[in-house]
Amino acid sequence: MPNIVVVGAQWGDEGKGKIIDILASDANYIVRYQGGSNAGHTVVLKGKEFILHLIPSGILHRGKVCIIGNGVAFDPMAFLEEVETLKSKGIDVTKRNLVLSEKAHVIFPYHKKLDSLREAKKGTTTIGTTKRGIGPCYADKVSRCGIRVLDLMDSKNLREKLKFNIKEKNTLFKYLYNSDGVSFDEIYAQYRDYANQIRPFVGNTTIILNEAIKKNKRILFEGAQGTLLDIDHGTYPFVTSSSATSGGACIGTGIGPTHIDKVIGVVKAYTTRVGEGPFPTEFPSDLINKIRNRGKEFGATTGRPRRCGWFDSIVVKHSVLVNAIDEIAVTKLDVLDQMPKINICVGYKYRNKVYKFFPPDINVLNECRPIYQAHPGWLKDTNQIKKFEDLPYNAKRYLNTLKKLLGVKITIISVGSERGQIIRWGAKK
Ligand code: GDP
Numbered sequence: 266m267p268n269i270v271v272v273g274a275q276w277g278d279e280g281k282g283k284i285i286d287i288l289a290s291d292a293n294y295i296v297r298y299q300g301g302s303n304a305g306h307t308v309v310l311k312g313k314e315f316i317l318h319l320i321p322s323g324i325l326h327r328g329k330v331c332i333i334g335n336g337v338a339f340d341p342m343a344f345l346e347e348v349e350t351l352k353s354k355g356i357d358v359t360k361r362n363l364v365l366s367e368k369a370h371v372i373f374p375y376h377k378k379l380d381s382l383r384e385a386k387k388g389t390t391t392i393g394t395t396k397r398g399i400g401p402c403y404a405d406k407v408s409r410c411g412i413r414v415l416d417l418m419d420s421k422n423l424r425e426k427l428k429f430n431i432k433e434k435n436t437l438f439k440y441l442y443n444s445d446g447v448s449f450d451e452i453y454a455q456y457r458d459y460a461n462q463i464r465p466f467v468g469n470t471t472i473i474l475n476e477a478i479k480k481n482k483r484i485l486f487e488g489a490q491g492t493l494l495d496i497d498h499g500t501y502p503f504v505t506s507s508s509a510t511s512g513g514a515c516i517g518t519g520i521g522p523t524h525i526d527k528v529i530g531v532v533k534a535y536t537t538r539v540g541e542g543p544f545p546t547e548f549p550s551d552l553i554n555k556i557r558n559r560g561k562e563f564g565a566t567t568g569r570p571r572r573c574g575w576f577d578s579i580v581v582k583h584s585v586l587v588n589a590i591d592e593i594a595v596t597k598l599d600v601l602d603q604m605p606k607i608n609i610c611v612g613y614k615y616r617n618k619v620y621k622f623f624p625p626d627i628n629v630l631n632e633c634r635p636i637y638q639a640h641p642g643w644l645k646d647t648n649q650i651k652k653f654e655d656l657p658y659n660a661k662r663y664l665n666t667l668k669k670l671l672g673v674k675i676t677i678i679s680v681g682s683e684r685g686q687i688i689r690w691g692a693k694k
């Protein structure tokens with residue numbers, strides 16, 4: 266297996282955790298390269314559910330090295346909690362199977378506070394963030410006042426940088442948001458303690474990964490969020506603050522693009538979105554509950570109900586383009602089992618024009634009306650099926666239509682949340 270990047274090709278929660286868990290059995294390294302604890306990646310093993318936020322979903326496999334790359338917004342509290350939760354479920358988490366980049370930027374309490382206050386102040390234009398401090402942390406990184414893991418390891422550095430940042434943030438809290446400030450002494454003491462607990466995991470992950478490439482080891486890059494939430498290619502400003510597209514894998518780890526051999530895009534057989542922002546194929550209210558309940562469409566991080574809609578080939582074609590997707594994994598096909606009629610969006614009507622590509626302006630997108638192609642449902646359970654040939658005729662037809670519309674082969678079809686509920690399409694017998 267070559268080096269593979271797995272990206273979400275819609276608005277996140279496509280089932281990347283499950284696909285990574287499956288592909289991880291053939292990999293040596295599993296790497297997170299962007300996002301932070303805003304992500305919630307679910308893996309289900311023999312009925313036991315694991316939700317990973319910062320730690321790569323490969324951690325459930327023995328003998329693999331998991332890496333948190335420099336592009337991740339790293340929340341030490343969330344990390345330590347996640348390590349403890351995994352250990353309590355019998356998963357081995359040590360410095361031998363988990364390494365954190367010293368270059369990753371650290372999330373502080375003032376980032377979370379700012380995230381919440383800014384959202385509250387925005388009123389009707391709120392983004393609906395996860396309030397994990399992601400946006401403010403990346404803003405500090407780009408403003409060149411961020412604090413990195415390596416600063417956390419050095420008390421003098423931490424003291425200096427934290428002093429500067431807290432002074433600036435407290436001014437904002439007081440004068441702009443009319444809110445209490447945060448305490449330097451408390452945060453400094455708390456993060457010194459975190460530093461001591463995290464120290465064993467810290468390493469130069471750029472060197473580790475490039476050495477691994479030299480030795481022909483196999484690396485699996487685990488994207489978080491989804492292409493339409495990408496800071497550059499998503500529905501800006503209703504996006505996250507990192508590069509969730511395949512290019513982010515290079516920036517967020519320090520490996521060059523020529524080392525990436527394949528990009529796999531993960532899509533749901535329909536579409537979901539959490540938070541605000543345009544969503545052209547969103548269901549009318551009667552259909553939302555049907556799919557939401559059957560697909561258990563509630564956020565893995567915040568528990569918020571996810572918005573649901575039909576599959577949008579314009580959205581996914583945009584993702585195929587900006588990620589250079591080679592193969593698609595379709596998840597949650599089983600959720601559509603009881604639908605008598607299934608729509609696929611094949612274009613947008615905007616005023617009297619037809620759009621076949623994804624418009625970058627959300628004001629245009631908000632006015633776009635989907636043009637649907639209707640498909641007959643299959644009205645049969647698919648969750649025990651292991652071979653493509655055994656799928657109901659109309660399910661095969663639906664998948665063939667997606668493949669044709671996207672112009673990319675579908676190699677994985679997921680029909681349930683368990684590791685074993687998977688169909689490899691086109692795999693050599
Ligand atoms: P991620 O963020 O992309 O990893 O996705 P999430 O874990 O947030 O959400 C996907 C949800 O769908 C999780 O609850 C998974 O257990 C579940 N899931 C994944 N694949 C399938 C599938 O093929 N069928 C069903 N019914 N559930 C699935």
Ligand code: IMO
Pocket residue numbers: 273276277278279300303304305306392393394395396397398399400488489490491494503504505506539540541565
């Ligand atoms: P995974 O990796 C779905 C959404 C939030 C909000 C926007 C900005 O599980 O697919 P942020 O807290 O990042 O500033 O929020 O992005 N969002 C996600 N939606 N899945 C995710 O991650 C998400 N991470 C962030 O709901 O709309």
Ligand code: MG
Pocket residue numbers: 277278279304305306307565566
């Ligand atoms: Mg998720």
